[in-house]
Amino acid sequence: MTHISRLSRRAFTAGALTTAASTAVLGKGALAQVAETPESPIGPFYPSSYRGETDADFTRLAGHAERAAGQVIEVMGRVLDARGNPIVGAQLDIWQANTHGRYAHPQDPAVMPLDPHFQGFGRITTGSDGSWHLTTVKPGSYDSPIGWRTPHIHMDVTGVDSRKIVQMYFPEDEKMNARDELLRALGGAAPASVASALGDHRYKWDIVLIES
Numbered sequence: 001m002t003h004i005s006r007l008s009r010r011a012f013t014a015g016a017l018t019t020a021a022s023t024a025v026l027g028k029g030a031l032a033q034v035a036e037t038p039e040s041p042i043g044p045f046y047p048s049s050y051r052g053e054t055d056a057d058f059t060r061l062a063g064h065a066e067r068a069a070g071q072v073i074e075v076m077g078r079v080l081d082a083r084g085n086p087i088v089g090a091q092l093d094i095w096q097a098n099t100h101g102r103y104a105h106p107q108d109p110a111v112m113p114l115d116p117h118f119q120g121f122g123r124i125t126t127g128s129d130g131s132w133h134l135t136t137v138k139p140g141s142y143d144s145p146i147g148w149r150t151p152h153i154h155m156d157v158t159g160v161d162s163r164k165i166v167q168m169y170f171p172e173d174e175k176m177n178a179r180d181e182l183l184r185a186l187g188g189a190a191p192a193s194v195a196s197a198l199g200d201h202r203y204k205w206d207i208v209l210i211e212s
């Protein structure tokens, strides 16, 4: 992967504020059986200059005795095609705010504290069953130049021949989710962006790409 090619594709995708709600249900294939995960704008805080750890545990950093602040959560799921088949080797670039609602990003104007023990970015490749698993802390809500945001996790998902920027939301945040303009803009497709609670601070969220 070259940073240049990925960044140029990223910029293209970021400019295409998608009509997710209108395309989310069936996608391209008449045989589609699962709802396509709605696309979201990439937002201003993609950590393009990130140089730290990129593993699947955002709560622990090498050399740090202290764990990240906040509620530790487990998020897991699969990357699927529209027929429900697992996509093996899909890449998920994941980024999120810390428990205080602050991104470790120079463009974040928030005055909430940074957390030196929190890994705000990671990269996961799906296994033979399309599965992925992330250990992190629940992100805080935040105010941003584009409006107030309910807690969410950003993901840039690359399958075999498709790629999508998505955001995952939390089922227990029903009232906050209802106030979030980006989530509301998804209309009838919004539920496909909300994870399922498995209990004990664990969540499940399948991501559905439309592959040709």
Ligand SMILES: [Fe+2]
Pocket: 043, 045, 097, 149, 152, 154
């Ligand atoms: Fe965000």
